[in-house]
Amino acid sequence: MQLNAFWRIIKLMKHAINQKPDYEKELRKAGVRITRPRRIILDILTSTEDHPDAMKIFHRAIEIDDSISLSTVYRTMNLLEEMGAIHRHAFNGGPSRFEQAHGEHHDHLIDVDTGDVIEFQSDKIEKLQEEIARALGYDIIHHRLELYGRKSKPSE
């Protein structure tokens, strides 16, 4: 796998990075109870490749246990977000979509036709952002870089 100094495609590396951290232990340590719904939602989040929204998570969850409610999904997403276990995105201003907060920070390229999300990372861009913020008298708390694109026709 070729990594270029400027930027790396993370998607290809995701499975390697993705050795599910033991969230249950983490959560318990923070005084959070491990319930059946939470275990199921956590499992969905740690085993998916995509960036599902609450409704999608809910549907996957009720296939495993149909007693889970949508509000529990929302409550769990808020909990996990506060704990830093997941990240929330609002692509296009649509409903929140979530992803496991695995190791590396990264940004997103969203396929405007399919909604697919490709992850990437660019140290150069991060550096420039820092530079800009500093010059404006700010410290960056977090940032959001989203590219909305369409698959390019190779021939034209």
Added chain:
Amino acid sequence: MQLNAFWRIIKLMKHAINQKPDYEKELRKAGVRITRPRRIILDILTSTEDHPDAMKIFHRAIEIDDSISLSTVYRTMNLLEEMGAIHRHAFNGGPSRFEQAHGEHHDHLIDVDTGDVIEFQSDKIEKLQEEIARALGYDIIHHRLELYGRKSKPSE
């Protein structure tokens, strides 16, 4: 005013750029009727420095004419967005906030404490984005770069 090759702060230039384009003529040419509500909303948009949401625009509007309804504000924002006269942002996943589409493209630095928005532009970052998208096999349709930051204490 010193412009650096890497990036420029647009805010300072905004008033200069901001010689209100004749939207009324533009709209009429596109077959859109100029109504009292539209004129008022357009005026608010072209004369403000900030990035107000629909509710804020509504409140400013009813001060001028209290018969304007919130749905008209929303309908007008959709219309103007389709015409390319304004841009819509969903900072932090909050309600849509709007700004006049004046000349230059730019990105935003949002003050997490006050909600204030500072505009900036970086050709270098744009270039890198293009590069990344191309390498991933995509053409960029549009993008969104938001820095969320807090005023830095100069002394620490």
Added chain:
DNA sequence: ATGCAAATGCAAATGATTTGCAAAAAGAAA
């Protein structure tokens, strides 16, 4: 001035998300 399509206000509908509350389950203690 006149007529008709386009735009408005209002209220009700929608979609995403949150919340109140009584019942159920988790984990600590006995």
Added chain:
DNA sequence: TTTCTTTTTGCAAATCATTTGCATTTGCAT
């Protein structure tokens, strides 16, 4: 394992931002 306390859940109703249906008004070409 039983009991107790506290957290979490499911459900339904509430909220928030935004859109829509419809009867009425208005812009503007004639």
